Amino acid sequence: MFDSRHIRTFHEVVSTGSYSAAARALGYTQPAITQQMKALERDVGVPLFTRAGRGLRLTEAGEALSRHARTILASMEAAQQQLGALARLRAGRVRVCAFPSANATLIPEAMARLLAGHPGVRVELLEAEPPDSVQRLLRGECDIALSFTYPGVRAETPPELVEVPLMEDQLTVLLPVGHQLARRHAVRLADLETERWIAGCPRCRANLLHVCAEEGFAPDVVFSTDDNLAVQSLVAAGVGIALMPALVLSFMCHRKVTGRLVEPHLRRKVCAYVLREHQRIPATALVLDELRRAGAARVGC
The missing domain is CATH 1.10.10.10 (Winged helix-like DNA-binding domain superfamily/Winged helix DNA-binding domain)
Structure with missing residues (x-):
């Protein structure tokens, strides 16, 4: 040499x-x-x-x-x-894999600030629900993975990853605007025992079953999809109701659908994950910082 x-x-x-x-x-x-x-x-x-x-x-x-x-x-x-x-952050590429509601909310806010200050940094956006997003990170298919966890639904962080908390996302119930409970500011979960339900991704479905069991009933799940727009259309059509994160409410498309807080208050924890040794890569660290800022701006929204 x-x-x-x-x-x-x-x-x-x-x-x-x-x-x-x-x-x-x-x-x-x-x-x-x-x-x-x-x-x-x-x-x-x-x-x-x-x-x-x-x-x-x-x-x-x-x-x-x-x-x-x-x-x-x-x-x-x-x-x-x-x-x-x-x-010097005049160049760089970061691959981010996130779940759909984060891609529609946290990612655009973070990327707008990122590109305003560092236009040479390029971000490649991928989409996957957890735990698939974290698995893609472990396989080297992305540099940052966004995921969420629910209280009572166990999800361990692999030892080679660092967890970066971004926000807590309030859960709401999605109802047709003509529903008898839609006039309330908040809805007791126990009052929804006789409703038909639309379940989301496997992790969201597991949480739905868990929280309903704590209230003493098993939800009647008649439809399952991880497509947020499809869930809104199904609720609007009267197929069922859905337990949805507040992030989704910011891009509600149907006038015939409304979201209401759930009692007891339910939240999911939204985090970013990165390989431990990749925290020192300047472009990756910058994207993580912007995601933290986007998450902090959402607290209380």
């Missing part, structure tokens, strides 16, 4: 024609130049120069290395510039 300093010195010797001229150009002593060229020749395994009177002449190996030296140095310079841009 060549020492990059030796390649740079070799290129200067070839350009200037002598060790002494190269020493003056680089600010070294001539013995230092001589030692570097001897070290490079040991690495190469053959002589690079021969004496030609008072000057130097390149050997065949020296000619071959000279042809490559300019390309090597140009590639090193390009690499240094690119790495410098990444470190």
Whole structure:
């Protein structure tokens, strides 16, 4: 393996024609130049120069290395510039995998601020419900995963990941606007025992079953989908009601659907996850900071 300093010195010797001229150009002593060229020749395994009177002449190996030296140095310079841009957040790519309601709320808010301050950073957005989003992170398919957990529904964090809390998301019940309970500010979960229910993703369905069991009943789940827009349409059509996070209420599309707080108050915890060693990558750390800000702005909304 060549020492990059030796390649740079070799290129200067070839350009200037002598060790002494190269020493003056680089600010070294001539013995230092001589030692570097001897070290490079040991690495190469053959002589690079021969004496030609008072000057130097390149050997065949020296000619071959000279042809490559300019390309090597140009590639090193390009690499240094690119790495410098990444470190100074003038460039970078971050892959974020999030669940649908986060993609429609937290992600746009965070990315708008990110691009305003660092337009060179690029974000690739993926979508998956937990725990699939976290599994994609573990497989190296993304750099940050957004996930949520419910009290009473166990979900352990893999030891190689760091959990970054973003917010707590209030749960609401989605009702048709003509429902007899839609006039209330909050609805007791126990009062919904006889309703038909639309369940969401597997983790959301597990939570629905858990909280209803704590209230002493088993919900009549007649339809299951993880498509938030489909849930709204089903509620609007009178197919059933649904337990939905407050994040979804910010992009409600149906005038015939309304959301009401649930008593007892129910919340889910929204977090970002990142590989422990990736926290130090500047672009990844920046995206995490913006996600924290977006989550903090949502608290109490």
